[in-house]
Amino acid sequence: MAAEIIDGRKIAGEIKEKLGKEIEELKDKGITPSLSSIQVGEDPGTKVYVRAQQKSCQKIGIEYSLHQFKGDISQEELANFIARLNEDKKVSGIILQMPLPSQLNGRVLQQMINPKKDAEGVSPANMGMLVYGRPILGPCTAMAVMELINSTGVKLYGKEAVVVGHSDIVGKPTALLLLNKFVTTSVCHIATGKRGTLPQCIAKGEILVVAVGKANLVKGEWIKEGAIVIDVGINRVEGKIVGDVEFDVAKERTSYITPVPGGVGAVTTAMLLKNTVEAAKLQS
Ligand code: NAD
Numbered sequence: 088m089a090a091e092i093i094d095g096r097k098i099a100g101e102i103k104e105k106l107g108k109e110i111e112e113l114k115d116k117g118i119t120p121s122l123s124s125i126q127v128g129e130d131p132g133t134k135v136y137v138r139a140q141q142k143s144c145q146k147i148g149i150e151y152s153l154h155q156f157k158g159d160i161s162q163e164e165l166a167n168f169i170a171r172l173n174e175d176k177k178v179s180g181i182i183l184q185m186p187l188p189s190q191l192n193g194r195v196l197q198q199m200i201n202p203k204k205d206a207e208g209v210s211p212a213n214m215g216m217l218v219y220g221r222p223i224l225g226p227c228t229a230m231a232v233m234e235l236i237n238s239t240g241v242k243l244y245g246k247e248a249v250v251v252g253h254s255d256i257v258g259k260p261t262a263l264l265l266l267n268k269f270v271t272t273s274v275c276h277i278a279t280g281k282r283g284t285l286p287q288c289i290a291k292g293e294i295l296v297v298a299v300g301k302a303n304l305v306k307g308e309w310i311k312e313g314a315i316v317i318d319v320g321i322n323r324v325e326g327k328i329v330g331d332v333e334f335d336v337a338k339e340r341t342s343y344i345t346p347v348p349g350g351v352g353a354v355t356t357a358m359l360l361k362n363t364v365e366a367a368k369l370q371s
Pocket of ligand 1: 257275280
């Protein structure tokens with residue numbers, strides 16, 4: 088069996104097109120969604136993300152403001168700036184670009200963002216609502232994973248899923264979103280890997296989501312035949328971007344698989360835009 092390759096760019100394009108129309112309607116009602124992005128220091132990866140976000144926002148009519156700070160800014164100064172954005176009625180969504188320099192506590196700063204302006208959906212309030220099955224602004228990457236799974240049209244109720252990776256922003260929220268759809272969900276992590284039981288754990292997954300950040304960690308032959316595979320990982324190997332799954336082998340035995348690049352990443356950006364529009368509506 089050869090898998091159907093899930094086209095993340097196409098799915099993202101469809102989401103953005105719908106959002107563009109919704110933004111036109113909102114503007115007619117006097118609501119202009121806007122995203123304020125906070126960038127600290129000179130991280131080259133962040134610069135690339137910021138440019139891509141700026142372009143995507145402009146394309147569909149979201150106002151994008153970039154606030155750049157020197158790498159030596161203090162926690163207090165940045166906290167005060169976030170408080171100002173929280174109060175500013177013109178700001179719908181806020182994103183704090185990671186990574187931050189070591190003197191800053193990113194988690195504390197992220198928690199200061201008003202949950203109704205939390206464009207990334209990572210604040211404790213938004214994570215809490217996810218536990219209750221009613222996310223207000225959901226975590227972008229986990230929501231992107233669900234969009235990609237749903238694009239297959241496969242019924243989720245009662246299926247067996249395996250999530251590899253248990254980070255706060257990807258693995259854990261993805262597992263919760265799957266649970267909310269009555270999917271029987273197992274989560275593996277570094278300790279599963281060290282114990283050597285990753286292949287057995289992965290073999291159960293009719294749906295497999297991998298979010299680790301280690302190139303080719305998941306061997307194609309470990310994966311259940313006919314599974315849906317969502318590869319979140321981004322790794323640079325010999326100048327090329329690859330995922331966490333051994334793609335060439337996996338695509339021959341699965342039913343659907345996301346490529347890297349061109350899978351989760353594109354849809355994650357679309358989810359950021361979607362949250363910004365939702366945030367604008369929440370505040371109007
Ligand atoms: P993280 O470092 O916070 O978490 C990694 C997880 O992998 C941890 O839960 C850890 O326990 C687990 N792990 C590590 N080694 C393992 C092993 N040998 N076996 C099993 N589990 C192991 O990473 P993250 O922020 O969740 O990101 C994961 C990957 O996804 C990275 O490559 C990141 O770049 C990528 N990512 C992509 C997008 C996107 O939009 N495409 C968004 C966010 C993150």
